[in-house]
Amino acid sequence: MRRAYTGSMSYGYDPKQRVEEGSWRETWIFVQAALEVIGPLLAVFMTFIVAIIVSLGLLLIDVRLMVIPGSAVAAGLFWVWRREKRQHAADEAALRD
Numbered sequence: 001m002r003r004a005y006t007g008s009m010s011y012g013y014d015p016k017q018r019v020e021e022g023s024w025r026e027t028w029i030f031v032q033a034a035l036e037v038i039g040p041l042l043a044v045f046m047t048f049i050v051a052i053i054v055s056l057g058l059l060l061i062d063v064r065l066m067v068i069p070g071s072a073v074a075a076g077l078f079w080v081w082r083r084e085k086r087q088h089a090a091d092e093a094a095l096r097d
Contacts, residue, residue: 051069058065 051073055066055069058068
């Protein structure tokens with residue numbers, strides 16, 4: 001009985017030369033890039049949801065406790081304003097140079 005000839009029937013597949021295209025590394029790079037774009041937005045959204053839940057909980061306990069989330073929001077807005085002011089000053093200084 002004759003054995004099947006399998007010497008040159010690989011159709012271009014050579015396990016010694018692995019192709020990196022379409023590999024899991026490429027998939028992971030794509031996922032990382034997507035999370036870098038969506039991550040900050042998701043963090044802001046989740047923070048907003050948690051802040052609403054905490055605010056409602058404090059409101060149900062006592063109205064005066066609403067000062068806590070209010071001051072946290074005010075501090076956050078002040079921090080963003082200060083950061084933007086510094087960045088604007090740095091941009092203006094770079095334009096002058």
